[in-house]
Amino acid sequence: MELLNTNQEEEKAGDGFLSSIDALNTVIFKVGSIAVLLIMVLTNYEIFLRYVLDAPTTWSHEMGAFLCGVAWIFGGGYNLIHGHHVRMDILYNYVSPKWRAIFAIIGFPFMAIFLGVLLYETSIGAWHSVVIRETSPSEWHPPLYPIKIIIAVGIFFVLGQAITCLCRDILKLTKKGAN
Amino acid sequence: MEGLGLLLIAATLLILLLLIALPTAFALGSIAVIMMFVLWGPSGLDLCTRRLYTMAQDFALVSVPLFVLMGTVLEKSEIAEDLYAAMHVWSGGIPGGLAVGTVLICMLFAAMTGLSAGATVTMGLVALPQMLSRGYSKELALGPIAAGGALGVLIPPSVTMILYAMIAQVSVGRVFMGGVVPGVILGLFFICYILLRGFLQPHLVPALPLEERFGWREKISSLKKVILPIALIIIVMGSIFAGIAAPTEAAAVGAAGAFLCAAVSRKFNWELIKESSFTALRVTSMAMWIYLGSTCFTTFVVASGLSDYISSALLQLPGGKWGVMISIQIVWLILGAFIDPWGIMMITAPIFCPVVKSLGFDLVWFGVIFVINMEMAFLTPPFGFNLFYLKGVTPEDISMTDIMRSVWAFVGCQALCLIVFILCPWLVLWLPGKMGI
Numbered sequence: 001m002e003l004l005n006t007n008q009e010e011e012k013a014g015d016g017f018l019s020s021i022d023a024l025n026t027v028i029f030k031v032g033s034i035a036v037l038l039i040m041v042l043t044n045y046e047i048f049l050r051y052v053l054d055a056p057t058t059w060s061h062e063m064g065a066f067l068c069g070v071a072w073i074f075g076g077g078y079n080l081i082h083g084h085h086v087r088m089d090i091l092y093n094y095v096s097p098k099w100r101a102i103f104a105i106i107g108f109p110f111m112a113i114f115l116g117v118l119l120y121e122t123s124i125g126a127w128h129s130v131v132i133r134e135t136s137p138s139e140w141h142p143p144l145y146p147i148k149i150i151i152a153v154g155i156f157f158v159l160g161q162a163i164t165c166l167c168r169d170i171l172k173l174t175k176k177g178a179n
Numbered sequence: 180m181e182g183l184g185l186l187l188i189a190a191t192l193l194i195l196l197l198l199i200a201l202p203t204a205f206a207l208g209s210i211a212v213i214m215m216f217v218l219w220g221p222s223g224l225d226l227c228t229r230r231l232y233t234m235a236q237d238f239a240l241v242s243v244p245l246f247v248l249m250g251t252v253l254e255k256s257e258i259a260e261d262l263y264a265a266m267h268v269w270s271g272g273i274p275g276g277l278a279v280g281t282v283l284i285c286m287l288f289a290a291m292t293g294l295s296a297g298a299t300v301t302m303g304l305v306a307l308p309q310m311l312s313r314g315y316s317k318e319l320a321l322g323p324i325a326a327g328g329a330l331g332v333l334i335p336p337s338v339t340m341i342l343y344a345m346i347a348q349v350s351v352g353r354v355f356m357g358g359v360v361p362g363v364i365l366g367l368f369f370i371c372y373i374l375l376r377g378f379l380q381p382h383l384v385p386a387l388p389l390e391e392r393f394g395w396r397e398k399i400s401s402l403k404k405v406i407l408p409i410a411l412i413i414i415v416m417g418s419i420f421a422g423i424a425a426p427t428e429a430a431a432v433g434a435a436g437a438f439l440c441a442a443v444s445r446k447f448n449w450e451l452i453k454e455s456s457f458t459a460l461r462v463t464s465m466a467m468w469i470y471l472g473s474t475c476f477t478t479f480v481v482a483s484g485l486s487d488y489i490s491s492a493l494l495q496l497p498g499g500k501w502g503v504m505i506s507i508q509i510v511w512l513i514l515g516a517f518i519d520p521w522g523i524m525m526i527t528a529p530i531f532c533p534v535v536k537s538l539g540f541d542l543v544w545f546g547v548i549f550v551i552n553m554e555m556a557f558l559t560p561p562f563g564f565n566l567f568y569l570k571g572v573t574p575e576d577i578s579m580t581d582i583m584r585s586v587w588a589f590v591g592c593q594a595l596c597l598i599v600f601i602l603c604p605w606l607v608l609w610l611p612g613k614m615g616i
Contacts, residue, residue, distance in 0.1 A: 029457075029460065029461075030457070032460055033453075033456040033457050033459065033460040034456065035460070036244045036245075036248055036456045036459045036460050036463070037248075037452070037456050039241060039244065039245065039431070040245060040248065040431050040434045040435060041435075043241070043245070043427065043428060043431030044431050044432065044435050046428075047424070047428055047431065047432065061238045062236065062238070064238060064241045064427075065235065065236050065237055065238045065240070065241055066235060066236070068235075068240065068241045068243075068244060068463070069234060069235025069236070069240075070235070071244075071460055071463070071464075072244075072460070072463045072464040072466075072467040072468070073231075073235075073464075073467075075460050075461065075463070075464030076464055076468050078461070078464070079461060079464050079465060079468070080202075084461055084464075084465055085202030085203070085204060085205075085465060085468065085469075086202060086203050086204070086465055086469055086519050086521055086522065087197070087200045087201065087202045087203055088197040088198065088200060088203065088517060088518055088519070088522070089200060089562070090198065090517060090561075090562060091198055091199070091200065092200035100200070103199040103200050103201075104200075106199055107196065107199050107200070107201035107205070107206075110196060110201060110205060110206065110209035110210075110213075111201065111202075111205040111209060113209050113212055113213060114205050114208035114209040114211075114212050114472070114475075115205075117212045117224050117227065118208075118227060118228065118231065120224075121224055121225050121227060121228035122228050122231065124225075125225070125228050125232070136236075147235065148232070151231065151232075151235060
């Protein structure tokens with residue numbers, strides 16, 4: 001009995017931890033969606049400056065692109081939680097939840113390889129960027145290393161979410177097995 | 180021989196990963212990474228990151244969230260209901276008028292959003308119950324909604340076209356303008372078909388009874404609410420056409436204008452802002468992750484010589500350049516039944532575009548032809564997206580079979596349209612040719 005209880009508690013604790021990662025990525029997504037509104041305001045401001053006051057900024061386009069890039073990278077985690085990523089559903093729509101979980105577990109190593117390589121390479125990229133205090137070659141030439149660090153962190157969060165989803169799928173399968 | 184081996188390995192792996200429903204983005208990306216590692220060791224892997232950095236600095240890609248934002252805000256501020264009310268007043272009096280109006284609304288909707296789901300779902304909720312309660316046959320009530328909704332990707336703005344323009348390295352504005360004439364003509368094909376059926380079998384699509392028809396006063400006043408969104412479309416598309424604004428700038432004005440429209444019709448609230456910016460980021464993130472995965476995949480395909488192998492195989496096909504073009508259409512048609520349009524484009528466009536260009540075809544035209552071809556993919560069973568979107572909002576007594584049966588005539592219109600525009604490239608390229616630079 002005792003053993004069973006601890007098991008259940010562990011599972012609960014595990015689930016609580018998983019849920020908190022979901023919650024974290026959801027909050028990040030919500031913050032990221034503010035970036036979309038910011039981009040809209042920023043671009044309209046730039047248009048006003050350029051066409052009305054004839055005094056365009058050097059930075060707004062690049063800033064908009066950075067905001068957009070960072071937002072969609074982080075958004076990848078939220079889309080994983082809700083299964084929003086585009087996928088081929090020929091089989092997926094017709095199999096039981098158990099098989100869906102098995103599919104996801106088979107697919108995970110591939111997802112992890114891609115995200116892992118991206119994480120490794122973006123971390124190295126960010127590190128180099130910090131070391132040489134890299135700036136953008138544009139007219140505005142902002143420092144690029146904060147962006148590159150944020151991108152690496154973003155990939156980390158998506159990978160973290162992928163692992164969370166994997167844990168949940170494994171839990172689902174083992175629960176099914178126990179019942 | 181090596182080319183064939185590589186092709187077989189990569190294709191098999193890709194099919195397997197897609198079959199187990201791994202998101203397309205990660206399937207493409209992981210194959211790219213694995214194959215690059217096997218072929219060249221770890222040194223080539225930073226290519227993927229370089230692509231990622233380039234994407235995060237590309238101002239043209241910023242148009243994606245902004246166009247989605249514009250479309251979603253207009254959709255959520257119940258523009259469709261106003262449009263439907265106006266259409267009901269104007270065209271309800273002729274046999275098939277409500278179905279014709281549905282297609283017209285879908286065309287307007289397509290000019291506001293870059294996706295196909297919005298119009299299909301909205302019209303399924305607004306127009307379908309009306310048409311069914313007026314005695315329309317299931318076939319002629321469902322078909323126009325599914326087919327009209329698919330126009331969303333052909334009539335600009337269109338997220339698919341933005342991504343195509345990025346891959347093919349052509350101007351987003353020109354591809355947009357290339358979609359206008361085919362979009363309008365395809366819509367007219369649908370309308371002609373409905374009117375023809377209405378003329379031959381008026382009992383299937385009855386006109387509104389006389390006492391329910393409206394006078395000119397009602398007709399004019401029904402337009403009040405729809406003038407603003409239509410003006411917005413004209414400003415956004417017009418500024419791209421005139422070359423005054425880059426697509427991203429036009430999209431930003433469009434999004435701000437959409438909020439203004441919502442405010443005028445008293446639909447502007449916190450919920451609207453929140454929901455539409457969520458949708459904008461969700462769709463953008465979906466699109467960009469696939470784009471990232473596919474650019475990594477393309478890097479592998481090009482650097483490994485696989486694309487040369489495939490293009491030389493394509494060039495050996497009988498029938499010269501038209502043989503190649505017809506084969507490409509057939510490949511797309513087959514893939515269209517299984518993979519989503521974004522996936523198909525991202526996998527095939529990087530390989531096909533150089534071949535097609537070397538044969539002397541125009542890449543703007545090629546992109547529009549791709550989108551017209553994909554129109555059919557939205558409607559054809561077993562995996563047409565619009566069929567499922569529509570099923571999601573229809574009443575219980577309408578089965579999937581009803582929906583599938585209703586679209587065939589419209590798929591026929593699309594096929595006819597595809598042939599017309601393959602044979603007459605000037606019809607597609609006329610409007611982009613008139614653009615101001």
